Amino acid sequence: MSLEQGLLVITVPNRFVGGWIEKNFSSQILSALQEVSIADGYKVQVDKAPSTIDEPSRPAPAATGRSSRMAVSPVAAGTKVNDTSASVKRDKYKFSLEKFVTGKSNELAYKASVMAARSEDKIFNPLFIHGTYGTGKTHLLQAICNERLRLNPKAKCVYISAEEFTNKYLDAVLRTKRVDQFRNNFRKVDILAIDDIHFLANKESTKEEFLHTFNSLDLANKQVILASDAHPTQINKLAENLISRFISGMVVRIESPDYDTRVKICRIKLADGGVDITDEAVEYLAGSITKSVRDLEGAVLKLQAYSAIFRKTIDIQTVSHVLCDLVHHRRTVVNVDEIISDSANFFSLSANDLQSNRKDRTASMARSIAMYLSRELTGMSYPEIGKSMGNKHHATVLQACRKVEAKVKKREIFKWKSPKGIHSDSLSGIVDTIRQSVES
Numbered sequence: 001m002s003l004e005q006g007l008l009v010i011t012v013p014n015r016f017v018g019g020w021i022e023k024n025f026s027s028q029i030l031s032a033l034q035e036v037s038i039a040d041g042y043k044v045q046v047d048k049a050p051s052t053i054d055e056p057s058r059p060a061p062a063a064t065g066r067s068s069r070m071a072v073s074p075v076a077a078g079t080k081v082n083d084t085s086a087s088v089k090r091d092k093y094k095f096s097l098e099k100f101v102t103g104k105s106n107e108l109a110y111k112a113s114v115m116a117a118r119s120e121d122k123i124f125n126p127l128f129i130h131g132t133y134g135t136g137k138t139h140l141l142q143a144i145c146n147e148r149l150r151l152n153p154k155a156k157c158v159y160i161s162a163e164e165f166t167n168k169y170l171d172a173v174l175r176t177k178r179v180d181q182f183r184n185n186f187r188k189v190d191i192l193a194i195d196d197i198h199f200l201a202n203k204e205s206t207k208e209e210f211l212h213t214f215n216s217l218d219l220a221n222k223q224v225i226l227a228s229d230a231h232p233t234q235i236n237k238l239a240e241n242l243i244s245r246f247i248s249g250m251v252v253r254i255e256s257p258d259y260d261t262r263v264k265i266c267r268i269k270l271a272d273g274g275v276d277i278t279d280e281a282v283e284y285l286a287g288s289i290t291k292s293v294r295d296l297e298g299a300v301l302k303l304q305a306y307s308a309i310f311r312k313t314i315d316i317q318t319v320s321h322v323l324c325d326l327v328h329h330r331r332t333v334v335n336v337d338e339i340i341s342d343s344a345n346f347f348s349l350s351a352n353d354l355q356s357n358r359k360d361r362t363a364s365m366a367r368s369i370a371m372y373l374s375r376e377l378t379g380m381s382y383p384e385i386g387k388s389m390g391n392k393h394h395a396t397v398l399q400a401c402r403k404v405e406a407k408v409k410k411r412e413i414f415k416w417k418s419p420k421g422i423h424s425d426s427l428s429g430i431v432d433t434i435r436q437s438v439e440s
C-alpha cells in the first residue's frame with residue numbers, strides 16, 4: 001500500500017484479487033482510512049503488480065516480510081494442510097522451527113518438538129501438545145514435519161487435521177471402498193501429525209481406525225504427534241484406551257505466552273514486517289494483548305498496515321489508537337472472589353490465607369497482587385477491595401497496589417516456597433499468569 005496526496009494505492013498480485021477488493025471492500029477501506037486519519041476525501045485505487053502472473057493458485061515465493069504477507073499463498077496461516085503424496089519437498093508446510101519464538105510458556109513443547117523432528121526413531125509416542133487457541137500447536141506440528149524433511153528429503157511426513165482424517169476415512173469406507181489405500185497412506189509414514197485430535201472424541205469408528213493406525217506406526221518405530229485444546233484426560237468422550245495410549249507418551253502443555261515471550265514475539269514480528277516502533281510501544285503492546293500469539297499477530301498486522309500508510313514511528317499513543325478494539329477488549333464481568341481464589345491458588349494458598357492477617361512474605365505478596373488485580377480488572381474502589389479482602393483498611397489496599405505496580409515495572413524477581421518446592425519468577429510474569437487465569 002502507499003498513500004500519497006489523498007490517493008491510497010493497493011497493489012495486488014492479480015486482477016481477480018483486485019476486482020474482488022474493489023467490489024467488496026472499497027467502502028470499508030475508505031471508512032477505515034477515515035477512522036485513522038484526520039484528513040478527508042481519500043480515493044482508493046487497486047493496481048495489479050507488474051511482475052505477478054494472473055493465476056490465483058500459483059504458490060507465493062518464499063520471501064520474508066511484507067511482500068510475502070500480501071501474496072496469495074495456497075497454504076494460508078493456520079490452514080490445516082493435507083497431502084499424503086510421496087513427492088514431499090522441503091518447507092512443504094507454512095511454519096518452521098526457526099520461526100518459533102521460545103520462552104517459559106512453550107520451551108518444553110519446543111524442545112520436545114525438536115527431538116521428535118530430529119530423531120529418526122520415535123523417542124516418545126505420541127508427542128501430545130495441548131494448550132489454548134493460537135498458542136502455536138499447529139505451528140509446531142507443521143514445523144516438525146518441515147524439519148524432518150529438511151534433514152531427510154525422502155522422509156514421509158503427513159500433517160492433517162483430525163476432521164480431514166475422519167472425512168478421508170469415511171470416504172474410503174463409504175464411497176470409494178479404498179480402505180487399503182487409506183491405510184497405506186497413513187500407516188506407511190515416518191511422521192504422522194494430527195491436529196485438533198479432540199475432534200475424534202465422539203467418532204466411534206474413526207477413533208478405532210486411528211487406534212490401529214497409531215499401534216501400527218508405534219510398532220514400526222515411527223513418530224506420532226498430536227495436538228489438542230485439552231489434556232487427553234480432559235477430552236470428553238475420548239475412549240479409555242485412547243486416553244491411556246496418549247498419556248503413555250509425552251504430554252506437554254503450551255501456556256499462553258508470558259510477558260517476556262510476548263515482548264520477544266512482538267519485536268521479531270514487527271521487525272519482520274518492517275515496522276518502526278519505540279521500545280515502550282512494544283512493551284505496551286505486549287502488556288495489553290495477553291492471551292494468544294494469534295491475537296498478537298493480528299495486532300502486529302494492523303500496526304504494519306498503519307506504518308505502511310503513514311510511514312511514521314509508532315509510539316504508545318498510536319498503538320492505543322490503532323488497536324483500541326483489541327487493547328481494551330476484556331471480559332466484562334470479573335469477580336473479586338475469582339481474583340482472590342486464583343491468586344491464592346497460584347501460591348498454593350487458600351482464599352482464607354489472603355483474607356486473614358497472615359503476615360509471611362508469600363501470603364502478603366499474594367494478597368497484594370489480588371488487591372492490585374481487583375483494582376485493575378473490577379474497577380472497585382480501595383475501600384470496597386479492602387472489605388472483600390477481610391476488612392483491610394483502604395490505605396493498605398492503596399499501598400499494596402502501588403507496591404505491586406512498582407515491582408512489575410522494575411521486573412523484580414519474587415522467590416517463594418510452597419509444598420511443591422521453591423519457585424522464582426518476575427513479578428510481571430506472576431501478575432500476568434494470574435490475570436490470564438482470572439480472565440479465561
Ligand SMILES: Nc1ncnc2c1ncn2[C@@H]1O[C@H](COP(=O)(O)OP(=O)(O)OP(=O)(O)O)[C@@H](O)[C@H]1O
Pocket residue numbers: 077078095099100101102106131132133134135136137138139140229265293294297
Ligand atoms: N511461539 C511462537 N513464535 C512465533 N509464532 C507463533 C508462536 N506461537 C504461535 N505463533 C503464531 O501464531 C499463529 C497461531 O498459531 P497456531 O495456529 O499454531 O495456534 P494453535 O495453537 O494451533 O491454535 P488453534 O488451537 O486455534 O488451532 C500462527 O501464525 C503461528 O505462527
